[in-house]
Amino acid sequence: MQPRLEEGKDPAVTRATPSRPFPLRLLRFFLLFLVIGVGGSFLSMYMIRHFGIHNVAFVQSSFKPCFQKPAIIENWFKPPSSLLHTMNDVELFWRASFVPRIKSYPFKRTPKIAFMFLTKGPLPMAPLWEKFFNGHEKLYSIYVHSLPSYNADFSLSSVFYQRQIPSQVAEWGMMSMCDAERRLLANALLDISNEWFVLLSESCIPLQNFSIVYRYLSRSRYSFMGAFDEPGPYGRGRYNENMAPEINMSDWRKGSQWFEINRELAVRIVEDHTYYPKLKEFCTPHKCYVDEHYFQTMLTINTPHLLANRSLTYVDWSRGGAHPATFGKNDIKEEFFKKILQDQTCLYNNQPTSLCFLFARKFAPNALEPLLDIAPKVLGI
Numbered sequence: 001m002q003p004r005l006e007e008g009k010d011p012a013v014t015r016a017t018p019s020r021p022f023p024l025r026l027l028r029f030f031l032l033f034l035v036i037g038v039g040g041s042f043l044s045m046y047m048i049r050h051f052g053i054h055n056v057a058f059v060q061s062s063f064k065p066c067f068q069k070p071a072i073i074e075n076w077f078k079p080p081s082s083l084l085h086t087m088n089d090v091e092l093f094w095r096a097s098f099v100p101r102i103k104s105y106p107f108k109r110t111p112k113i114a115f116m117f118l119t120k121g122p123l124p125m126a127p128l129w130e131k132f133f134n135g136h137e138k139l140y141s142i143y144v145h146s147l148p149s150y151n152a153d154f155s156l157s158s159v160f161y162q163r164q165i166p167s168q169v170a171e172w173g174m175m176s177m178c179d180a181e182r183r184l185l186a187n188a189l190l191d192i193s194n195e196w197f198v199l200l201s202e203s204c205i206p207l208q209n210f211s212i213v214y215r216y217l218s219r220s221r222y223s224f225m226g227a228f229d230e231p232g233p234y235g236r237g238r239y240n241e242n243m244a245p246e247i248n249m250s251d252w253r254k255g256s257q258w259f260e261i262n263r264e265l266a267v268r269i270v271e272d273h274t275y276y277p278k279l280k281e282f283c284t285p286h287k288c289y290v291d292e293h294y295f296q297t298m299l300t301i302n303t304p305h306l307l308a309n310r311s312l313t314y315v316d317w318s319r320g321g322a323h324p325a326t327f328g329k330n331d332i333k334e335e336f337f338k339k340i341l342q343d344q345t346c347l348y349n350n351q352p353t354s355l356c357f358l359f360a361r362k363f364a365p366n367a368l369e370p371l372l373d374i375a376p377k378v379l380g381i
């Protein structure tokens with residue numbers, strides 16, 4: 001034993017290693033491989049030129065490099081690694097409308113919630129949302145639509161980092177607002193794991209922790225789109241007879257723009273060609289505000305049985321006027337949240353409940369600090 005061990009340590013032997021016959025053989029083998037490879041390429045080029053494209057498959061499959069792993073099913077619909085793309089809305093909506101005809105997934109799919117932020121620019125409530133999302137990485141995706149002129153500068157560690165989608169100008173009460181919402185839905189639909197789609201604004205906050213939100217959405221039989229039939233000038237009064245026969249007065253609905261819908265309804269909104277032109281032409285300011293009627297009316301006609309007809313986003317209209325109340329730092333008190341969180345009743349899967357809202361608006365940027373203070377105790381965040 002001893003001499004052989006010593007032999008291994010001998011510097012002379014070590015130095016001799018490169019000229020050993022084994023590596024030489026390896027080199028020859030490698031050269032031979034190279035010759036076969038180059039020869040194969042020439043042969044395939046020759047064959048392509050002389051016998052047409054049909055031979056390509058044969059040549060490619062017989063010279064497949066061994067380090068390339070065969071694709072597993074997930075490779076065929078991986079969400080894009082970057083949210084940026086150059087598709088226009090026509091191309092994007094077409095791509096987003098793909099729906100599998102076989103309904104059961106042949107792989108493990110963990111359904112996610114797509115949180116879609118429709119904003120002008122900054123997200124002042126971002127620190128609160130960061131806390132909300134923390135620890136639930138596999139269960140959500142984030143999409144942000146802001147004015148194209150706005151440059152987001154979230155840090156690498158932020159959940160909002162590089163979650164901005166290609167955006168266009170969206171104006172309040174105009175069809176460009178619904179276009180932006182459809183654009184958010186379409187981008188989110190590109191990820192097949194997204195099952196629920198929540199529309200939020202920069203002034204929205206979460207009212208419950210993530211676990212509760214996830215359970216509430218995933219166990220609901222209905223999607224949450226505020227939709228009601230309102231007699232009077234601000235409801236039925238905004239209906240225009242030219243919308244018939246696609247839309248009749250009895251189907252005309254009004255409701256808040258802030259929704260939570262499932263994948264099926266998201267596809268319906270993105271694929272719509274029937275109601276869009278009617279609303280675009282006959283629901284215009286200042287007589288009609290399209291974001292309060294388009295999806296609400298369309299889904300009431302298409303899929304009434306899937307709608308809860310209420311919104312999950314609390315908003316206070318009691319102060320009157322065209323815009324709801326904005327809450328600032330002096331409003332952030334425990335009693336304020338008690339009113340929203342407990343003193344309510346609504347139906348959830350046809351049963352009465354006091355848990356009616358998961359989100360709330362509108363909150364001014366100066367409400368952030370007191371919100372962060374109160375959140376662990378009052379919101380469980």
Ligand SMILES: *[C@@H]1O[C@H](CO)[C@@H](O)[C@H](O)[C@H]1NC(C)=O
Pocket residue numbers: 209210211212380
């Ligand atoms: C979420 O809130 C509920 C009720 O407030 C609480 O029971 C639960 O532990 C919270 N979950 C997390 C992960 O904090």
Ligand SMILES: *[C@@H]1O[C@H](CO)[C@@H](O)[C@H](O)[C@H]1NC(C)=O
Pocket residue numbers: 244245246247248251301
């Ligand atoms: C609207 O009413 C007309 C005439 O009654 C009917 O033919 C049409 O199907 C209705 N449209 C919808 C969407 O129900």
Ligand SMILES: *[C@@H]1O[C@H](CO)[C@@H](O)[C@H](O)[C@H]1NC(C)=O
Pocket residue numbers: 222300304305307308309
């Ligand atoms: C929502 O309204 C539609 C008609 O507008 C109705 O068919 C549906 O049952 C309502 N949903 C619930 C949960 O009551």
